[in-house]
Amino acid sequence: MKIALLGYGKMGKIIERIALERGHEIVLRKGSENSFEGLEKADVAIDFSIPTSAVVNIKSAIDYHVPIISGTTGWLEQYDDIVAYNQLKGGAFLYGSNFSLGVNVFFKLNEYLAKMMSQLKEYNVSMEEIHHTQKLDAPSGTAISLANGIIENSAYNKWTLDQPKENEIHIDAIRQDSVPGTHSVFYDSSIDQIEIKHTAHSREGFALGAVVAAEWILGKKGVFTMRDVLNLNDN
Template identity: 70%
Template sequence: MKIALLGYGKMGKVIEKIALERGHQIVLRKGSQDTFEGLLDADVAIDFSLPNVAVENISECLNHSIPVISGTTGWLERYEEMVQLCNEKNGSFIYGSNFSLGVNIFFELNEFLAKMMKNLTQYNVSMEEIHHTQKLDAPSGTAISLAEGIIKHTNYKKWTLENPNNDEILIDAKRIGTVPGTHSIFYDSAVDQIEIKHTAHSREGFALGSVVAAEWLVGKKGVFTMKDVLGI
């Protein structure tokens, strides 16, 4: 499989390593100043870039019938625009706030727990996410996905980064050292606390998941998620 890497920072380099180990070829390594030369040779593109260029990267792929995986966060106010473009072009697109297999299992666990806790109003829910200091967006896309999973099954209406109202989930977003990603969800009452937590040890889990998603997407048409890829 010929892969275009859109974004060639630390994640892009880890994706390259894993893709090569799985027998794939890299035909484009696009940094912030590079062109799209080589994109049309690709079977699929993987975008781990920056919020301000993700939409351009995804659009370029969809406009040229290149299936595209995006793990870039911080641009989701334009997600529906990309979905519409994908459908108009009969393209192939997966966005994931997190491509780690473990995190996607954690997403399911989070929603299952939220359903159980819905009517236990003595518990207040809050979240903490910790990432490396180079991460630009806060809260993380993963944290937002987790919050949305809780909101879907409870009486909470939205999330906030400070001073929550009764219908808001507080997300404490921390940027510390080189932490790859830690997400915790707390249900607190006067008598106890329930906590679920996912801790990433390296970027390799995210990179492997994105390559697996790319392998899965080639030959398919439509807008998909990691649930489709993993069959969960």
């Protein structure tokens, strides 16, 4: 499989190494200084760039009829536009707030727990996410996905970084050196606490998941998520 890397920072380099180990070829390593030349040769593109570059990268891949995997967060106010653009062009697009295989199982566990806890009004939910200081967006895309999973399965209707009002989920976004990503969901009552937590030990899990998604999307058309890749859509 021939891969175009749209974004060649730390994640791009880890994805490159894992892709090569799995027998794939890199035909484009796009940083801020070079063009999209070589994208037309790719079987699939993987975007791990920055929020201000992501939309251009994704649309360029769609224009070249190259399936595109994107793990860049912080641009989701334009997500619906990208979905419509992909549909118009007949492309293949997969966005993931987190490509870790374990995190995507964690997403499903979070939704299941939220559904159970929605019956227990004694408990209040809150969240915490910890990332490295180079992360540009807060809260993380993963934290937003977790919050949305709770909202879809409970009476909560909004997340906030501020002091929460009724039916709001407070997210504490913490930045520390050299933390790949830790996400916790807490259910607190006056007598006890339930906590579920995912801790990433390195960025390797994110990179492996992105390459697995790229392998999966070949030959497909439409808009997908890691739920499709891992067959987690069934309840």
